[in-house]
Amino acid sequence: MEFFMRHVTRYRIYPSQKVAGRLFNGFARCAFVRNWCLENKVYRDSCLPKLKEEHPELKEVHSKVLQNVVQQIVHNLIALRRLKAKGRKVGKLRKKWVHSMIYEQTGFKLTGNCLWLSKIGELRIELSRPVPGRIKQIVVKHTPAHRWFVAIISETPDTPEPTAGTRAVGIDLNLENFSTDTDGTVFPHPHNVQKAAKRLRRAQRRLSRAVDGSRNRRKQRVRIARIHEQVENRRNDFLHKWSRYYVDHYDYIALEHLNIKPMVESLESKIRGRSKSILDAAWYKARAFIQYKAANAGTYIHILDPAYTTQDCFLCGHREKKDLSQRTHACPVCGYTVPRDLNTAQNILKRASVGWGTPESTLAEIGAATPPIPAVQVPVGEARISRL
Known part of the structure; x- marks a missing residue:
């Protein structure tokens, strides 16, 4: 059985005024179908032929686009049902305007720097990099900053071979800096x-x-909207460089699974003004970026519970509660003294190494012989952090 790897690449498109008008008309037709289905509680695309007879203007939109509108409603309802089954409080789908259209299998053609869409026409596309594999889906989107983008979803039959190296690293995500790893590499918070x-x-x-x-x-x-878009672009740029650095330099990566919501809503975070920095760090997105890059490169990722990784001593395992203002780990039992975040990263790697097959006794011997590691600041603009 052949397996396929999915790729998503985004490009800027520059439609003419006439083509942009057709795109906006398409958005309006998709919004009408979506809101009509929600109002009448119809969630099957078999309703579209009859709906087109009653509203002939819907024939101006490619059939696959309208089918995807109905199918998206079904997917959203399934997602809400799963959240509700987990005990989460969920609302209901509401009527809204649509700012994107999905072409799947048919209705599009990419030739050079020209993209043709059925019922829309030709528009110029800025191919900043080649599209990998076979195109399966195209998503056209208009942003609040009045910019046009197209996301091309493609598939390749290539499956990455698992890495044969042994370079391992544990990463601690924190607010003093963005991250600190077991080699003492520190990425400043952007x-x-x-x-x-x-x-x-x-x-x-x-x-x-x-x-x-x-x-x-x-x-x-x-x-x-353009200021917000610039902030998001800068954040994504930093996270792409950060994740690429670790995937290129290591074969085993250990990360902590952080529960962001209680951290943001805690009273201490609100009093000290940490909530905005926590959300700005986008730790969940950072983890998603490093996971998909590792999957493409054959690198192993271990996500583990961070409980007590800050309080435990890496060498002797002594547990002592620390205040957030205490930035140095000084063990009163064995005297091991290192930066707090470095001790946390070492504990993360130690726990993950047990899952990779290293016995606890061997880890204790390794820890006893481990000298303190100096922290080294790595700015994101440095040449050794490769760009995408």
Whole structure:
């Protein structure tokens, strides 16, 4: 049985004014179908032929696009049902405007720097890198910053071979820095939201003074959306470089599974102003980035429970509670003294190594012979951190 690997690549597209008008009309038709299905509680695409007879304007949209609209509703309902089964409080799907269209299997053709879409026409695409494998799906999206993108989902039959190396690393995600690993490498927190806070405040003040419904207000909303988009792009750029660095340099990577919501909602985080930094760090996205890159490279990833990794001593295992302001681990039993985050990263690797087949006794011997590791700051702009 042949296995396929899925790739998602995103490109900028530049539709003409006429083509952009057709795209917006397509969004409106998709929104109508979605909201009609929710209102009438119809979740099968077999309703589309009859609906097209009643509303002939729906024939202006490719058939697969409308089928995907109905299928997305079904997928969303299944996801809500699963969350509810886990005890989560969920709401219901509401009517909304649609800002994307999905072409699947048919209705598209990519030739050079030209993308053809059925019922839409041709538009220019900026192919910043080649599309890997066979194209299976195309998603056209319009962002709040008034930019057009297309996400191309493709498949390749290549399956990566598991790594044969033995380079292992444990990574501690923290707020003092973004991350610290067992080799003493420290990635500083980029603080993207903090850097853009001043520009965002000024832009939002101008928006509050603009008249509702005016042209200036619409233009100012786009400016604010572009500031948010720039923050997101910078965050993604940092996380891509960070994850690529570890996948390229190590064969076994141990990460902690952090529960973000209680950390953000805790009283201590709100008092000390840490909630914004926690959300800005995007630890869950960082973990997702390193997981999919590791899957493509054949690298092993171990996600484990971080309980007591900060309190336990790496050498002797003595457990002692530490305050968040205490940034140095100094064990009162064995005297092991290292930065707090480095001790946590070593404990993460130690626990993960047991899962990879290393006995506890061997780990204790290795730990007893391990000298303190100096921390080394690695800025993201350094040449040895490769770009995508």
